[in-house]
Amino acid sequence: MSVPAQGQAEEGGFRRVLGLGALLSVAIGLVVSQGVMVLMLQGVGFSGLGFIVPLGLAYLLALSYAFSFSELSLMIPRAGGLSSYTEIALGHFPAILATFSGYVVVAMFALSAELLLLDLIVNKVYPGVFPTFSVAFGVLGLFTVLNLLGIDVFAKLQTALAVIMVCVLLIIGVAAIYQGAPTETASAVLKGDWNPMGAGVLTLTALAVWGFVGAEFVCPLVEETKRPERNIPRSMIIGLTVIFLTIALYCLGALFLVPQEALTTDALPHYLFATTVFGKPGEVFLVIAAVTATFSTLNSSLAAIPRMLYGMAQNGQAFPQFKRLSPRARTPWVAVLFVSAITGLPILVMGQDAASIALLLLAAALAWLLAYIIVHLDVIALRRRYPDIARPFRTPFYPLPQLFGIAGMLYGIWYASPSPDMTGKIFGIAGVVLGLVSLIAVLWIKLVMRKDLFRPEPLARAE
Template sequence: MPSQPSLRRALGLAEVTFAGVGIILGAGIYALLGDAAGLAGNAVWMAFVISALMAAFTGFSYAELSSMFPSAGAEHEYVSHAMGRRIAFVIGWLSIISAILAATTVSLGFAGYLSVLTGVAVTPAALGLIVLLGLLLFCGIKETSWFNIVATFIETGGVVLLLVLGLPHLGEVDYLEAPKGLAGVFQASSLVFFAYVGFEGLVKLAEETRRPEKTIPRGLMLSLGITIVLYVLVSISAVSVVGWRELSASQAPFADVARHALGRDVFIVVSVIALFATTNTALMFLLAASRIIYGMAAAGALPAVLSGVHRWRQTPWVAIALVTAASALFLSVGDIAFIANATNFTVFLIFIAVNATVIILRFKDPARRRPFRIRLSVGRIPLLPIAGILFCVFLSAQIPPGVLLLGLVLTAIGALSSLGMNVRRAGT
């Protein structure tokens, strides 16, 4: 029987960092800035700061764990060492669901910009994008990486443009104006956390990265730091130009800021940039989802057929087909804010488990080599993961009840699937 082909190790620090910036940058600032402004007003920049703190705390946990276990299975692999295979399966399931939901969210953001430009209906446009991205992923990791690098340059240019447009308007609004008070700022923080979702997807590229135990943590922290600074500056710039009321009513917030500042021609240019940004982010989420399915299947936690690698393209084609179909299915929900919040809830649960895993392994496996190690500890207890857990719990409480219900249902499905997996194993 011919041997199973392996994934290709083709990514260095530059490619990993670009992938991180690409997956983070287009998600929230292009698609959700308007919705966030409706909750937090001109103080929307505070929402990005609050979410950034939580992302940074958990980012350190991912950096330590990815240096210990450089595997495409990522969260599933980490949690299995600390809490056992059953809980690890649930966390792996949630990782897959969150990435698929995130791809759907950003695809709807893409379709919103395309609709404003061309009048094309939102759902068909989002569906067409998802299918095209699935084909690109099938072609290969190097092709995907090259598209990511080009699109990241373009979308970063859009962010820089918005910063420049906002400079003449700085100081024209009250940046502490929050029509719904701190409650609105916290709700916006919970929503715009989606803007940072994706940095954890880098760890799923471990089996396609050279020297992953060092490259992945470095790329993760670099990409997170770059996007945190850009998000805060851009949110200040946007409300300076148009104010929170106009921003909150916009289907294409970036483009409307540009139109207000320089007219229709720039509106078109920024809309095209936003199309690249949202495309790039959706691509990276589908990439992350397919890799964790591949990793779990290779580890025996999912059916072996899902670990199939195409012999010529060296890509996990079965997993790619599955996540493409699932992301297209979630388009039927239609509400971008609802799907974004559902993504956030699943991510909060995952981040709680990841932060707890760092703490548990400090006691359970203290001798294991950690090329990247979190500082600020009391004895064996690292403090940043504790802060990450508390932030997750706090932001989860800001999510609307309907979204919480959907998140709990998806979690329950994962738990029941875990039980079924154990039953199948017992019968073999």
């Protein structure tokens, strides 16, 4: 199946307006969030310089999923993303489970946590100025409207947000390294045991992986991408590399200035870090970083997840209303409003509890890892079933990246918790979510679609 040429658009479908810059901003902007800032600082607080081991492993695992998603998205260039690939490779049940547990439900946790963090930071820096939740819901409403206006509006905004966010994080990290290098804290870090956790540092892999999940959100935008066979793979690979370097410098700077214990015990370690580097003016830097990170993550999610639902509706795996596009902007407006609604709901339930945010993010990471295992299995299954089909992108050294990715993701799931007291809670939250999604998926496939759970659809269905 060939990828449509630049400028082409399916009649009544999407418009191809996204280039490499816009996709790169999605890959970076979705991944680097406030949740990432918090979890990465906690990780380096637990393990010191040894955090480079799980961070590097997480980067390699991320490249493996980038290869798999690139191959699948260009072989089956559909807005549905993972659901479209998986129904052809493994059947409808894995397709629905992977997409809802790995993306739709995760959005409820991760985006809600992101908006709560923003609300907490803004109210900490400007106490009493904004009513409770007004920042969170105001931002959610703003970006819902912007995404309803069309993909070109989204792309221009996303590029600016991603550039500002990365620059601010690099400034904080580099300034901390420069300022902290002569201090006793930095000397102790450099001269002491670089990896006090020993082999146990590998248990932080799941936490580190959270710093790299989400770059594949460029794939549901394939029907709106110019030269997708070039821009889809490059955006993910370049984006993940930029993220790795940014996180490494950011974490090193924190080690040079902030006591490790403080990084693991403070509910808002990124606030502590920024104010340690710049004092009171550091609050301004943090607000800029927090605002751009949250805006960028929310903007990317409200662009990509509704298009996954659009593709699932096209496949009969979700409510047909999700197929509706606005006449002028060609935006899946029903799906956008749905994602916005499920993002806002947990904010009312969780309240302003900063301690629960890390728990929710790790539970979301566990569900996301399951989705990545499924995408690797998709590649293996389709290579066997359709060995001669045209693939604009082929995974280098196949099947090693897929086998490495599956093993690494399973390891990350097994050691999803950085501390024993959180293990039961993380698996409990993820288990309830996956169980509920599985039940809904079985009922939908059997009663509505009237199909077998694990019978793959023919590849011709994707054409």
